[in-house]
Amino acid sequence: MHTLAPKTPGWLDWYEGPSEPTFRLPAGAVDTHCHVFGPQAEFPFAPQRKYTPCDGGKDQLFALRDHLGLARNVIVQATCHGADNSAMVDAVRSAGGRARGIATVRPDITEAELRELDAAGVRGVRFNFVRRLVDTSPKDALHTIARKIAPLGWHIVLYFESADLPELEEFFASLPAPLVIDHMGRPDVSRPVDGPEFTRFLRFVEHNDVWVKVTCPERLSVTGPAALDGEQHAYTDVVPFGRRVVEEFPDLVLWGTDWPHPNLTDHMPDDGLLVDHVRHIAVTEEQRHKLLVANPMRLYWPGEDV
Ligand code: 0GY
Numbered sequence: 001m002h003t004l005a006p007k008t009p010g011w012l013d014w015y016e017g018p019s020e021p022t023f024r025l026p027a028g029a030v031d032t033h034c035h036v037f038g039p040q041a042e043f044p045f046a047p048q049r050k051y052t053p054c055d056g057g058k059d060q061l062f063a064l065r066d067h068l069g070l071a072r073n074v075i076v077q078a079t080c081h082g083a084d085n086s087a088m089v090d091a092v093r094s095a096g097g098r099a100r101g102i103a104t105v106r107p108d109i110t111e112a113e114l115r116e117l118d119a120a121g122v123r124g125v126r127f128n129f130v131r132r133l134v135d136t137s138p139k140d141a142l143h144t145i146a147r148k149i150a151p152l153g154w155h156i157v158l159y160f161e162s163a164d165l166p167e168l169e170e171f172f173a174s175l176p177a178p179l180v181i182d183h184m185g186r187p188d189v190s191r192p193v194d195g196p197e198f199t200r201f202l203r204f205v206e207h208n209d210v211w212v213k214v215t216c217p218e219r220l221s222v223t224g225p226a227a228l229d230g231e232q233h234a235y236t237d238v239v240p241f242g243r244r245v246v247e248e249f250p251d252l253v254l255w256g257t258d259w260p261h262p263n264l265t266d267h268m269p270d271d272g273l274l275v276d277h278v279r280h281i282a283v284t285e286e287q288r289h290k291l292l293v294a295n296p297m298r299l300y301w302p303g304e305d306v
Helices: 058-068 086-094 111-120 139-152 162-173 196-208 236-248 271-281 285-300
Strands: 030-034 072-076 099-103 122-128 155-159 179-181 211-213
Touching (some): 058 072, 072 086, 111 122, 111 139, 196 236
Parallel strands (some): 122 155
16 A cells, blocks of 8 residues: 655645636636646655645646636646656646646667656756756756757756856856746845846847746745735735836746645645736736746647637
8 A cells, every 4th residue: 555655844735716807818828837746646746855745636736727716737747756756747738638748768768768847848947056856957867858858849948046146147058048037036025126136137038039937925925925015916025027028028927826836835726816816016917928828829729829
């Protein structure tokens, strides 16, 4: 019998019964950043993982998709599954063409294995530089992976802390595939949106034509989920950052939920509120359509109708 691993002490489970969003998503909206955790009885977590979450499998993910009014998902391999992509691939295969995947692979992956992932619906790999999630991110190994995936037309998803961008940007610019940055490069939102740190990030995006996920207000916010005086919405302090990216790069932005929200410590977001956040960062119909439908379709389902 399989024994389930105990969750990390203090682990916050994903939010059951999310509210009905008051913002109605446009037809064909895509969640470009979500994960599956297990279920571990079928897909055990990796021994080298840095956290042990609750289960959050494809059935719950697809139920959330339908509840929020989303059409499609891009399922990003979570570090708790290491380089064993089977839970993610199983979810993508089960979605009937309505999901794509982002894998974690080792440098010795073969062309045949990559082709099998591609056939399942994988369209990219993730390189993770967040030290609490991975032990090392050796650049030569990542270059090897980048060279192997580039011929498939895949892209590279980058996850890093904003303080590390100056040291990493030359390496990022040398990668031979399109780049997608998670969570706006994790800005410190207590600093000014026009300050040197976020400006450096924006110029990196501009010079390298990088896609940006305007995701995770709940992870970046200092003010949190409560509406502030005079403001009717959650995560107020993140709004100027998301809005700035959407205004400067309307054709390069992507949105997602980040469900089941690993490693949050102060609160678990109501995913309905995360959908409501979108209308504050994308303020015109045109921006909303690009962010939620046109951009992700171009990157993940090119040539397909919504
Ligand atoms: C996110 C953020 C986190 C975790 C992971 O793969 C992961 O474990 O992505 C995090 O802890 O910041 O994008 O889900």
